[in-house]
Amino acid sequence: MSVLLEVNELKKYFPTASGMLHAVDKISFKVESGKTLGVVGESGCGKSTLGRVVLHLLSATSGQIVFDGEDISKPSSARLHELRRNMQMVFQDPFSSLNPRQSVSEIIGEPLLIYNVCKNKEEYRERVLELMETVGLAQRYENTYPHELDGGRRQRIGIGRALALNPKFVVCDEPVSALDVSIQAQILNLMQDLQEARGLTYIFITHNLSVVKHISDDIMVMYLGEMVEKSNTKELFATQLHPYAKALLSSIPRARLDVKRDHILLRGELSSPVEPGDVCRFAQRCNYRKEICTQNAPRLEEVLPGHFAACHRVREINGL
C-alpha cells in the first residue's frame, strides 16, 4: 500500500494574551491510500485543528505535510487551489455548514463550477444528479433548500459536495455526531460504501469511540494537542497502553448488560493548553503520576510492534 498522506512534526500554535496555545504539538503520522485514520480525543484536544491544518484551512506553525509524494507544507495559492480538488472536508454540523440560500443542487454543484469541469449545462446537471444519487438524495430534492431537510439528508449534501471533484482524500470532522443513531448508521454505511467504491482515504475525527472503532483502520488518541497513543484499531481496542487511553475506553457507556464495567474515573478535567511546559500534559489527571511526569515530557515510542504510546511509565504499568 502506498502512503497518501504523511505528516511530520506538525505544530499549530495560536497566540493568546497569556501565551502560546499549543493546539497541535509535534504530531507525526502516515495514512495509507484507501485507509481510514481515526483521530479521537475529547473537546479541546486539537483534533479538529489537526484536520484543518492538514487541509491548509489553517496554516501550520511548523512541520511538514507530504501528500501523494509531494511536499505541500508551503504551497503557492495556485497550487493549493489545485490540491483542494483532491483534499476535501465533511464538516460536523450539517445545520451551519451549508449555505441556507443555496439549493441542494447549487451546493453540490458549486465545486464543479469553481473548477470549471463541465463542458455545458447539461453535463453539469447530469453530474449533480449523479452525485445526489451517489449520496442517496432523491432527485426531487434538487431544488429544495437545506432548511427543508432533516440532519441526515443535510449531511448527505455535505458529503456530496465533498465528493463532487472526485477527491482522493477526505477529512471528516465529526460527520455523524449531530445525528440520531438510526440516521448515524445510515451515514456511516454510506461513507464506507463510498470509500470502497472510490478508494477514498479518510481522516475521521470524532469523540465517539464506538464510531471510530467501527470505521477506522488505525487510531490515534490525542490529549491536549499531543498524540498519546497510536496503533491499528484491533490492537488498540484489545490493549491500551497509555493511562488516558485506558480511562477513555473504560468510560464508554456500553449498551449491553453482559459486559463487566470497570470504569477508570479520572480526577479533574482538561488542563490548559496555553504554555503547557515540558511536562506530561496528562499528569494532573493521571492515576499513575510520579515525580518524573511533572519534570519532563514523555516521548512517543514504539512500545509494542506498531503500537506507539507517550508515557514515562508505560512499560511499568503494563507489565512489559
Added chain:
Amino acid sequence: MVSAMHLTLALNNREMVTQMDHDLLKITNLEVLYSVDDDLVRAVNSVSLKLQDKETLGLVGETGAGKTTLALSILGIVPNPPGKVVAGSVEYEGIDLLKLSDRQLRRYRGKEIAMIFQDPMTSLNPVLTVGDQISEVIRLHNKVSQSDASSQAKNMLELVGIQSSRYGDYPHEFSGGMKQRVIIAIALACNPKLLIADEPTTALDVTIQMQILDLMNKLKKERDSAMLLITHDLGVVAEVCDSVAIMYAGEIIEQGSLKDVFEGESHPYKLGLFNSLPDIDSDVERLESIPGIAPDPTKLPKGCKFHPRCKYCTEVCVSINPEFIERTFGHFIKCWHIQPPNRGNTV
C-alpha cells in the same frame, strides 16, 4: 378501611404492594399538542408511565420523539403557547399536578420534583454566583436564614465534588463538567423525591460523563431519590437505569425492566436502534440502519407510527395502532409483530 386492606396485602404479598402502593409518579393517557402556524404537532400521544419510589427510569428516544415535552409537562412548564396539555393526568403521590394552580405547583417544583436540564452552559444564571444560585432554592422552599442557607449550599458543593471555597465564583469560571455538578447541587439542594434529568451528560466528554454518571448514581442511592433520566444513549441507560421506556413519535412503544428491554422480546424500532449502534464489544462490517426518518409530527401516519420504516409491516399495521401489550410481567410492547429476543452479534 383502605389502609387495613393494604396492610393485609402487605402481609400477603409485599411485592404486590410495591406495585400498587408506591407509585411515586403515575402518568395516565397524557396528550400534549403544540400549535404552530396552522399545524398541530402531536408531541405526546396518550402516554402512560409509572415511576416507583427510588426507581430510575430511562426514557429513550431520538430527536423529536417527545421525551423533553413529556418531562416538561410533569412540572407544568410546557411553553404555553404554543404547547398545551390537552388530556390525561400526572399524579405525584396521588395528587394530579395538572389540576393544581401555578401557585400550588411551585411547592413541588424544586422541592419535591427537581429538574436537571441538558445544557449546563445555558441553564445557570451568568450574573449570580453559583453559591447564590444554590442557596436561592434552599431559601425558597425552607424557612432558613441566609447564613444557614449558604452553609447548606456549601455542603451541597462539597457533596458534588466542588470545593466550598468556590461558593462565590460565577458560572463562567467553571468548566462544562463542573457547571453540571453545580446544577446537580441545585437540583438536589432540597432533597427532592423525584429528579428529572434531561440529557444531563450529552454535552460532556466521555471521561467527564462517567464522572457525572458516577456522582448521580452515588447521590441517588444516598438520598433515596427516584429519577427519570431522559437520554438518547442506550449506553447511559445501561449504566444507571433500573427500567426503560422507549419513545417514538410521541408514543411509548416499549417499556420494561433493564433486562427485559435489553435482552427480551422487542419492538422492531428498538431492535433497529440497537442494531444501528456501533458496538465496541463486537465487530460488524456494516451497521444495520433503520431506513427513512422519523415521521413529521404534524402528519403522523395512521395505524402504527413506525410502520413506514418497519420491515415487518403488514396491512394491519397500516390501519390500526396496536395496543400496549404486557408480554411478560412488567414488559410492555406496542406492536403487531413483536420480535423474538435477539442476542446476535450486532446487539
